[in-house]
Amino acid sequence: MTDSAKPQLMDRPKTEAKHAASETSGAAFLAALDGTRSAATSAHDEALDRLPVPHRRVERWKYTPVAAWWKDVLSTEVHTVQAAGCAANPVPGLDAYRLVFVNGIFDALASDLPVHSGVVCMPLSQKGDAAVQPVDAFSPETTDWFAGVNGKYGQEGLYLRVAKGVTLDRPILVHHHTTGSGVFNALRHDIALEAHAQVTLVHWSTAASSADGSVNILTRAAVADGARLHIDKVQDEEGQVRHIAFEDIRQSSDSHAEVHTVTVRGQWVRNDLAFRINGSGAHAELNGAFLPGEGEFVDNHTTVDHRVAHCTSSENYKGILYGKSTGVFNGKVFVRPDAQQTNAYQQNANILASDKASINAKPELEIYADDVKCSHGCTVGQFDSDALFYARSRGVGLEAAKAMLVHAFIGDVLKGIKVAEVRLEVEHRLAEKHGWEVWSDYPNDDA
Amino acid sequence: MLKINELKASVEEASILKGLNLTINPGEVHAIMGPNGSGKSTLASVLAGREEYEIEGGSVAFDGEDLLELDATERARAGLFLAFQYPVEIPGVSNINFMRAAVNGKREHEGLEPIKGKDFLDMVKEKAKLVELDGRLRNRSVNEGFSGGEKKRNEIFQMAMLEPKLAILDETDSGLDIDALRIVSEGVNAMRSPERSFLVITHYQRLLDYIVPDFVHVLMDGRIVRSGGKELALELEEKGYDWIKEEIGA
Numbered sequence: 147m148t149d150s151a152k153p154q155l156m157d158r159p160k161t162e163a164k165h166a167a168s169e170t171s172g173a174a175f176l177a178a179l180d181g182t183r184s185a186a187t188s189a190h191d192e193a194l195d196r197l198p199v200p201h202r203r204v205e206r207w208k209y210t211p212v213a214a215w216w217k218d219v220l221s222t223e224v225h226t227v228q229a230a231g232c233a234a235n236p237v238p239g240l241d242a243y244r245l246v247f248v249n250g251i252f253d254a255l256a257s258d259l260p261v262h263s264g265v266v267c268m269p270l271s272q273k274g275d276a277a278v279q280p281v282d283a284f285s286p287e288t289t290d291w292f293a294g295v296n297g298k299y300g301q302e303g304l305y306l307r308v309a310k311g312v313t314l315d316r317p318i319l320v321h322h323h324t325t326g327s328g329v330f331n332a333l334r335h336d337i338a339l340e341a342h343a344q345v346t347l348v349h350w351s352t353a354a355s356s357a358d359g360s361v362n363i364l365t366r367a368a369v370a371d372g373a374r375l376h377i378d379k380v381q382d383e384e385g386q387v388r389h390i391a392f393e394d395i396r397q398s399s400d401s402h403a404e405v406h407t408v409t410v411r412g413q414w415v416r417n418d419l420a421f422r423i424n425g426s427g428a429h430a431e432l433n434g435a436f437l438p439g440e441g442e443f444v445d446n447h448t449t450v451d452h453r454v455a456h457c458t459s460s461e462n463y464k465g466i467l468y469g470k471s472t473g474v475f476n477g478k479v480f481v482r483p484d485a486q487q488t489n490a491y492q493q494n495a496n497i498l499a500s501d502k503a504s505i506n507a508k509p510e511l512e513i514y515a516d517d518v519k520c521s522h523g524c525t526v527g528q529f530d531s532d533a534l535f536y537a538r539s540r541g542v543g544l545e546a547a548k549a550m551l552v553h554a555f556i557g558d559v560l561k562g563i564k565v566a567e568v569r570l571e572v573e574h575r576l577a578e579k580h581g582w583e584v585w586s587d588y589p590n591d592d593a
Numbered sequence: 594m595l596k597i598n599e600l601k602a603s604v605e606e607a608s609i610l611k612g613l614n615l616t617i618n619p620g621e622v623h624a625i626m627g628p629n630g631s632g633k634s635t636l637a638s639v640l641a642g643r644e645e646y647e648i649e650g651g652s653v654a655f656d657g658e659d660l661l662e663l664d665a666t667e668r669a670r671a672g673l674f675l676a677f678q679y680p681v682e683i684p685g686v687s688n689i690n691f692m693r694a695a696v697n698g699k700r701e702h703e704g705l706e707p708i709k710g711k712d713f714l715d716m717v718k719e720k721a722k723l724v725e726l727d728g729r730l731r732n733r734s735v736n737e738g739f740s741g742g743e744k745k746r747n748e749i750f751q752m753a754m755l756e757p758k759l760a761i762l763d764e765t766d767s768g769l770d771i772d773a774l775r776i777v778s779e780g781v782n783a784m785r786s787p788e789r790s791f792l793v794i795t796h797y798q799r800l801l802d803y804i805v806p807d808f809v810h811v812l813m814d815g816r817i818v819r820s821g822g823k824e825l826a827l828e829l830e831e832k833g834y835d836w837i838k839e840e841i842g843a
Binding site: 532536540541542543544546554 | 641642643644664665666668669670674675677680681682683684685686690691692694695698699702734735751755
């Protein structure tokens with residue numbers, strides 16, 4: 147089969163229509179950034195020019211409101227790192243290496259970098275001439291305007307290299323905190339694991355209750371043959387902070403990569419994950435739980451791209467939407483013509499806990515190979531009233547009964563979180579946000 | 594213990610209970626029998642506080658309290674228990690944690706601290722023996738994948754854990770084979786006491802061979818149309834309900 151005869155895959159950036167009003171807004175946003183920030187590189191200018199500024203008529207942005215981005219008044223004020231008070235570990239009891247960033251600036255005093263044979267771990271700004279992941283046609287920077295903005299302004303982040311066969315003995319906690327007004331924080335993490343290397347990362351984002359502005363985080367990871375990358379990602383941001391995050395993960399043969407995303411709090415959150423599976427025998431796993439409350443917006447866009455044969459992927463996203471909140475789930479799975487014997491699983495289940503909440507859920511499977519096993523399911527429902535009544539008839543209070551059902555509902559996602567302390571802290575923070583009794587009272591089938 | 598006076602209730606605008614009177618004293622076992630659609634399960638649901646039912650008149654006093662003013666949780670904590678005809682499956686919530694939440698809810702109502710882990714497990718062990726509920730079922734998700742008999746045994750286990758003042762058994766015999774029926778009945782009988790009352794709703798006399806009632810009532814078209822001793826159940830088994838219909842001119 148010649149290239150031209152191959153089916154056109156939808157994940158290639160389409161020439162999407164530009165929209166005059168959003169182009170004007172986007173240009174004004176960039177002009178404001180240019181006036182207040184120094185660009186890391188101008189290499190992305192051309193890509194940015196070519197990419198449409200997101201608007202509702204672009205399919206990938208159909209359900210994601212971007213207007214709030216154009217209302218930012220960017221501050222030139224420098225928020226000093228010392229004043230942020232990020233010395234405390236956000237995850238009690240977690241024994242981990244730690245990189246702390248405040249408003250995109252590395253906080254050396256609060257950090258504890260690994261000193262480990264075969265591991266290079268430092269803030270990106272200190273890497274010198276060391277190479278980063280090359281940008282190609284599938285990189286977020288060349289396919290998405292917001293990622294392009296990160297490409298241009300993102301100067302700081304995690305730079306991690308793990309040598310062949312090395313397993314880092316403790317997780318690396320990457321804590322990003324946002325504080326102050328009119329902020330724009332761009333952070334980029336560049337990770338490469340050589341063959342059979344193993345590392346666990348905890349990405350933890352917080353924001354002060356008085357903070358406003360935006361956070362833009364781009365993570366790129368190359369996972370070589372037989373390597374294992376595990377990311378637990380927690381978003382718990384107060385204030386009026388918009389958070390957009392991209393994960394671009396490239397997998398080689400027999401590698402294993404997992405990302406578990408829990409959105410505890412966030413006024414406006416969009417997660418854009420892409421796994422590209424380039425080597426046979428690889429496994430990708432992506433799970434997520436989002437529980438937006440009144441006025442919050444959470445969007446999870448995911449892509450799993452099976453490019454070669456004999457790989458597996460498993461995806462499980464659960465949403466519970468409270469108050470007047472909005473959620474989006476979009477899960478693309480591509481199985482390319484050569485990706486025979488693929489086993490891909492996708493599940494997205496949502497509970498609308500309020501009649502004012504809404505969810506836009508869209509699984510998209512494009513399968514071009516004929517000998518594959520792909521399954522997917524997508525549901526939207528409400529709390530099971532029979533189960534609630536049953537629990538109440540045993541003397542369990544209504545709120546406790548709901549918390550019990552919530553825990554049962556997202557339990558399988560929480561179980562996937564690799565670091566136990568992270569899971570426990572996530573449960574505590576969710577309980578605190580929603581006014582539940584602490585969940586440890588209802589451990590899930592651990593007995 | 595329980596005094597129901599002229600209770601009227603409807604669901605989705607269909608009137609089901611049409612002026613029901615029933616008094617249960619402490620320690621008594623009452624059975625309610627009646628043809629399909631007579632309102633037996635509605636009575637159980639209304640007493641337990643299911644919100645889909647509209648109360649259109651009458652009163653229910655439970656242990657001196659106005660039962661109809663309490664929500665489902667409060668009724669349970671006040672000592673009312675309903676063994677469901679169709680116990681609900683709750684995937685992801687283990688039976689044992691479910692019961693811990695229930696027991697602690699009751700203790701909170703009584704002004705007690707949450708039960709200690711060891712005391713709770715001891716209690717589970719003791720009560721599970723009553724209905725031969727093995728450890729496997731205790732740790733599994735509530736009723737998930739349980740057989741019909743296991744579900745009903747689990748209901749009686751929960752009842753034993755919560756030690757209610759009044760237990761309503763809604764067709765607990767449905768779907769039970771003879772061995773399960775015996776186990777469930779023995780569990781119930783072990784809990785009979787001068788302070789605890791039972792309201793046993795059933796289609797069949799068979800259950801009443803095991804759980805011998807003090808009184809038998811016939812519910813028909815939303816009212817109790819006849820009451821008697823345990824021999825009334827035998828008479829119904831033999832003659833069906835038609836003769837009562839004729840007698841009351843329905």
